Amino acid sequence: MSSNRKYDNVLVFGPTGDVGGLVALEAHNRGAKVWLAMRDITKPIPAIPTDVEKTGNFVRVQADLSDAxxxxxxxxxxxxKAVYMYIVHGGADFGRAALQVMRDNGVEYVVFLSSYSVKGEGNALRALPPTNWIPYEHAQVEITIEDIGFPYFTTLRPAWFASNYFRTGLDRSAKPPKAILIAGYEDKRLFDxxxxxxxxxxxxxxxxERPSDRKETIWICGPDTCSPKEGWELVKKVTGRTDIETILVPAEQFIAATVAKGIPQVLVDSLLSSYERWQGGYEAEPEFKVxxxxxxxxxxxxxxxxxQYLEAHKAEWAAI
Structure with missing residues (x-):
């Protein structure tokens, strides 16, 4: 095991994704050699400029978390000895096979992208019911990491991503695209x-730089809370996409349309459960303040x- 908390050689799974690529870039900027674990090593990595990757200390390596x-x-x-990983939705073993071979091959420290919806530690994690799939699935990975016996473990538990408006909240089949609001939740302060x-x-x-010699749970929340309706109003105002129409749909219609896009229904049902749980806002929760x-x-x-986020991503909104 490392005698200190600094790692200058790290592996990042999923660098083509929004968060994974930015994790890799930050690790590189802090002096580490970064191995970019990718299913397809020829794919572009949007978060890392091509010239930065070519001149920096990056190495692409083929790997898939579903293939141990x-x-x-x-x-x-x-x-x-240090790895960043994310969840593979729908994996039957909650990443156990991949995590086991990591440990068998000398990895001592895992940073896992979990979810704000996961609350508690230890027995509280094991008591989460599978009926609420998003926290349950992430908790199972956290439990697996602990059970396998990694000496060090940091779990990141971010709340609602600003990128969800662009990634999942938009119906792009229409021109111009339409923003979908779920009836009954449009005015609730759900998002940070x-x-x-x-x-x-x-x-x-x-x-x-590992923050401690034990499991570290890091909550990550944005500084602005708003309702879905307020959020979309800001999107249109800041990006200039005033042509985007907001459409109010019943929950049943939202579920059907989202499942039709290939998103498992258990994930959609769990998302709506979160909406129900936090419809009064979660600013008062201690995890949010931390x-x-x-x-x-x-x-x-x-x-x-x-x-600031919308200003930085205007070009993406202009291109849809």
Whole structure:
């Protein structure tokens, strides 16, 4: 095991995603050699500029968290002791096979992208029911990491991503696209709009410099809470996409349309359960207050506001 908490050689799964790419970039900026574990090593990595990757200390390696043999090869080739990973939705073993070969090949420290909806530790995690799939599934991975016996473990528990408006809240089959609001929740203060940039910065920071010698749970929350309706009004105002129409749909219609896109119904049902649980807002929760402070604590800068995030991503909105 490491005699200190600094890692200068790390492996990042999922760098083509919003958060994974930013974790990799932050780890690199903090001086680490970063192995980019990808299913397809020819794919572009949006978060890492091409010139930065070419001149920096990055290495692409083929690996898939659902394929334990490829994970074992990547860990053995890289020789890393610290790994960042995300959840593979629908995996039957909650990542156990991949995690076991990581441990067998010398990994001592895991940073896992979990969810704000996971509450508690220890026995509280094991008591979460599978009927609420999002927290249950993430909790099972946390439990697996602990059961396998990694000496060190950090779990990131971010709340509502600012990127969800662009990634999942938009019906792009229409031209111009339409924003979908679920009837009954449109005016509830459900979202904190934490940015992938902030989650990635925290994740990359703690991947390179382990925060403690025990399991560390890091809540990550954005500084702005708003309702879905308010959020979409800001999207249109800041990005200039005033042509986007907001459509109010019943929950049943939203579920059917989302499942039709290939998202498992258990995930959609769990999302609506979260809406129901937090429809009064979660600003009063202790995790929320800690989560806002954690961005400055670990990333060393103030949280990015939702407006700042939208300003930075205007080009993406203009292109749809």
């Amino acid at each position: 043999a490829s994970v074992a090869r990547a860990v053995a080739e890289s020789g890393v 709009n934490v940015t992938p940039e902030d989650v990635g910065a925290v994740g990359g920071a703690v991947l390179v 989560g806002m402070a954690n961005i400055a604590k670990y990333a060393g800068r103030a949280p990015m506001t939702f407006v």
